[in-house]
Amino acid sequence: MAGSTYGTIFKITTWGESHGKGIGVVIDGCPAGLELSEDDIQIYLNRRKPGQNKYTTKRDESDRVEILSGTFEGKTTGTPLSLIVFNEDQRSKDYGNLASCYRPGHADYTFQTKYGIRDYRGGGRSSGRETIGRVAAGAVAAKLLKELGIKILAYTKAIGSISIPSDHYCYSDIYENHLYMPNNAYAKEAAEYLDECMKDLDSSGGIIECQIQNMPVGIGEPVFEKLDANLAKAILSIGSVKGFEIGDGFNVCSAKGSSNNDAFQNVNGVISKSSNHSGGVLGGMSDGSNIVFRAAFKPTPSIAQTQHTVNENGENVELVIHGRHDPVIVPRAVVVVEAMAALTIADMILLNMSARMDKIKDFYH
Ligand SMILES: Cc1cc2nc3c(=O)[nH]c(=O)nc-3n(C[C@H](O)[C@H](O)[C@H](O)COP(=O)(O)O)c2cc1C
Numbered sequence: 001m002a003g004s005t006y007g008t009i010f011k012i013t014t015w016g017e018s019h020g021k022g023i024g025v026v027i028d029g030c031p032a033g034l035e036l037s038e039d040d041i042q043i044y045l046n047r048r049k050p051g052q053n054k055y056t057t058k059r060d061e062s063d064r065v066e067i068l069s070g071t072f073e074g075k076t077t078g079t080p081l082s083l084i085v086f087n088e089d090q091r092s093k094d095y096g097n098l099a100s101c102y103r104p105g106h107a108d109y110t111f112q113t114k115y116g117i118r119d120y121r122g123g124g125r126s127s128g129r130e131t132i133g134r135v136a137a138g139a140v141a142a143k144l145l146k147e148l149g150i151k152i153l154a155y156t157k158a159i160g161s162i163s164i165p166s167d168h169y170c171y172s173d174i175y176e177n178h179l180y181m182p183n184n185a186y187a188k189e190a191a192e193y194l195d196e197c198m199k200d201l202d203s204s205g206g207i208i209e210c211q212i213q214n215m216p217v218g219i220g221e222p223v224f225e226k227l228d229a230n231l232a233k234a235i236l237s238i239g240s241v242k243g244f245e246i247g248d249g250f251n252v253c254s255a256k257g258s259s260n261n262d263a264f265q266n267v268n269g270v271i272s273k274s275s276n277h278s279g280g281v282l283g284g285m286s287d288g289s290n291i292v293f294r295a296a297f298k299p300t301p302s303i304a305q306t307q308h309t310v311n312e313n314g315e316n317v318e319l320v321i322h323g324r325h326d327p328v329i330v331p332r333a334v335v336v337v338e339a340m341a342a343l344t345i346a347d348m349i350l351l352n353m354s355a356r357m358d359k360i361k362d363f364y365h
Pocket residue numbers: 057105106107126127128129131238239240241298300301302303324325326329332333336
């Protein structure tokens with residue numbers, strides 16, 4: 001299987017299946033001298049852990065990370081960092097009827113047709129647990145970015161049709177409700193909607209918004225490694241993401257140039273933009289404003305309703321999915337979005353170091 005590696009300098013390779021022995025990531029290209037402990041990574045993994053409330057799968061995993069290599073006396077050494085999480089609560093018998101059936105909306109049919117073999121237990125590599133490697137590596141990237149003053153904040157903007165307008169955001173609410181929404185009243189409404197979905201044995205989609213703050217100007221490499229293009233790829237590589245938009249996104253289609261352009265201004269010698277329709281990227285490079293993007297997540301494909309599908313013999317069958325599944329993916333994916341953003345920005349920050357001869361001379365002299 002190709003395609004498990006992401007990044008150019010800060011490069012990650014994730015590995016592992018939902019019901020295999022464990023899941024992990026190898027990070028190559030992390031600079032030496034970054035203070036790093038298992039706790040730094042665990043904080044991120046705890047945010048995506050299953051079984052934390054009724055809106056996440058009941059699978060009971062501690063998801064404890066171990067650093068196998070790449071650190072010495074609490075600091076990275078510049079050698080490959082290898083991070084592992086052992087799987088604990090596999091109930092592979094829950095998935096028995098999926099051995100030969102293709103779940104609608106899931107990756108069973110495409111995996112089977114492409115490879116001629118698939119680990120059907122929990123979706124194997126197409127399971128949400130695949131994101132453990134991303135989140136563990138993203139925690140390291142976020143730590144690197146923190147040293148540079150760059151902060152990444154993601155949250156749930158919408159669940160179903162319950163969407164929080166940006167002028168109703170109350171950021172301190174994000175960690176006060178199970179859905180990571182920046183408004184507790186909207187979160188309550190969304191929770192009621194999810195309760196209805198669960199009663200109907202159904203699932204919901206939603207939107208995650210992410211802000212990247214304190215970005216220096218000029219990060220991103222025209223033309224094929226544009227910052228917005230790489231963020232889009234990183235986010236669309238997360239299972240169940242079906243849409244990506246940056247800044248005003250699809251709304252730019254109905255705007256006019258006069259309203260969509262962000263005016264530049266010089267205030268006491270500092271150049272900035274008076275608005276941020278661009279979402280913090282111009283010409284594929286960061287423009288100094290906050291980067292703001294959104295990801296659209298589809299409803300969890302595994303639902304408990306009886307569904308029509310086809311089995312490996314090509315027969316039409318009815319399928320009832322047992323096992324444990326999130327009624328909505330969005331809350332657990334908030335930290336996954338943050339991690340993929342951190343990995344992309346860390347990689348592009350390192351790539352930017354080769355952009356100018358004068359800076360290279362400064363470094364080597
Ligand atoms: C954090 C996370 C948790 C997920 N949990 C589930 C789940 O419990 N049940 C399920 O059917 N799909 C779940 N998914 C979605 C599937 O992984 C995804 O829909 C599937 O791989 C097909 O890929 P696609 O939707 O991108 O086409 C989860 C995804 C993420 C990112």
